Amino acid sequence: MNRLGAIAYNTFREAMRSKLLYSIVLFACVLILSGLVLGQFVLNEQLRLTRDLGLGGISFFGVALAVFAGVSMVYKEIERKTVYALIPKPLHRWQFVVGKYLGMVLTLAVQMGLMAVVLCIALWLQGGAPDAPLCRAILLLFGQVAVIAAVAILFSTFSTPFLSGLFTVGVFIIGRYSNELHAVILAKLKESPELAKVLLYGSHVLPDLHLFFVSGGTVAGKTVSVNAGDYVNWTYVASASAYGLAYAGCVLALAIWSFSRRDFV
Amino acid sequence: MNDTVITVENLRKTFAFGFFRRKVEAVRGISFEVRRGEIFGFLGPNGAGKTTTIKMLMGLIFPTSGKCELLGGRVTDLAAKRRLGFLPESPYFYDYLTGRELVDLAGRLFDLPAAVRRRRGDDLLERVGLSKAATIPLRKYSKGMLQRLGLAQALVNDPELVVLDEPMSGLDPIGRKEIRDLIVSLRAEGKTVFFSTHILSDAELICDRCAILVRGQLRDVGPLDQLLSPKLLHTEVVLECNGLKEAKRLAPDEDVDAVLRAALESGVKVVAVQPRYEHLEDLFYREVEAEKRAS
Structure with a gap:
């Protein structure tokens, strides 16, 4: 456990000393605070705009940070040969991969937490306050980012950062529009239901990220919005988080399998 | 243990x-x-x-x-x-x-x-x-x-x-x-x-x-x-005459004593006598050469 912690802490420390990641977080905070200015142009909807802009910013920049940091997470260690000094230590290869993931998730939690605090400040300055639906929405966004981080790490165990970035963004886009993808498959393949069934099952290999960004969409046939009183409850957040955890676990298992077979030439 | x-x-x-x-x-x-x-x-x-x-x-x-x-x-x-x-x-x-x-x-x-x-x-x-x-x-x-x-x-x-x-x-x-x-x-x-x-x-x-x-x-x-081979490779003798130094490499079968005696008798100064056995470097080159020949 100590070794996992050592790898995770070192990964976190690396991110905390990266000026580039700070810049991205700073840019996200500026975007969130811009809601204060933009709100002046919207009559009686200032709070709604700030919340939507803030959540959108946290989602976008959270995923951007996960992709940016994740795609080079393992690749960089092999390319720069820093892994040579670590693997001969009493450390299993799986501990290295899981440690890197945990360090990355901790980094993302701190960065998203910082963005959430800035959003709360923006709301307070407009006379509003963070409420339970906002907290649930932010937790769901964190679940989405944790899944994307695992996908990025998987690709980084066998591919270059550029290709890993393309693959991860592809998975993110398809995962985010999984509902629409299912609808398209069913509509286009009416005449061949068997093929549709295979494609539908196959599409479950990709993450259903729609689960994590539900505001403005429908859940169980009901429209939900983070700005109204009908947002998803804590049970939904728990089940979506369990799905995210299970999915990230499976992806990490694949990453471990890939990393464990590698020769560090 | x-x-x-x-x-x-x-x-x-x-x-x-x-x-x-x-x-x-x-x-x-x-x-x-x-x-x-x-x-x-x-x-x-x-x-x-x-x-x-x-x-x-x-x-x-x-x-x-x-x-x-x-x-x-x-x-x-x-x-x-x-x-x-x-x-x-x-x-x-x-x-x-x-x-x-x-x-x-x-x-x-x-x-x-x-x-x-x-x-x-x-x-x-x-x-x-x-x-x-x-x-x-x-x-x-x-x-x-x-x-x-x-x-x-x-x-x-x-x-x-x-x-x-x-x-x-x-x-x-x-x-x-x-x-x-x-x-x-x-x-x-x-x-x-x-x-x-x-x-x-x-x-x-x-x-x-x-x-x-x-x-x-x-x-x-x-x-x-x-x-390392214990065999003597050669003996290096450095002689000095009229301020000029000269190094001679004597084969293992050459009589070093005779060379030194002749030098001293003719008034030449003997500066150094260095028997040279095989070093790791010689062994290394020997092995690399043997490998090259074998391949």
């Missing part, structure tokens, strides 16, 4: 490169043992397969076939790794860390308590002469400093076996002497040192036994005095 700390049996590694998976045999069925408490030199020219063999021993790459064991266990056994210290070739470390942080990270991976890590870290940084640079980020370290820091992190767990891949490469003569002295002091502490090098003079000064690897094949293993 088992007297063998490294066992390598018929070890092979074949790499496949490119689109057509062209095969290159880097290590071709080598076998040797390293005994407890000795300094074992793993010698060979560049591209001989030294680093590939060490990487297999360290679990960084997987052998194509054959067996290698460390401290009586498989190379992936954590129990064996706990008693092992390793310095990679031209070490690369996290450049955002300071020297002290790197040694501390290594200590954490060995589950050492914080107080032990702190004490041992300070001692080791002192030992390798980096105390004053302990709080400087590694990106500001020179190559020699990184090499010495690599040794410090390799010793953090007070290992029984220390494996060093080209520990003297890139160092100036003073740095090389410091590393040689450190290796000898490790042996005095009862540790086994296995190190690779292509700097033969260093190996000759400190090795108890050595192995010579050429093109992935082991040419010789054993104590240096057994590997």
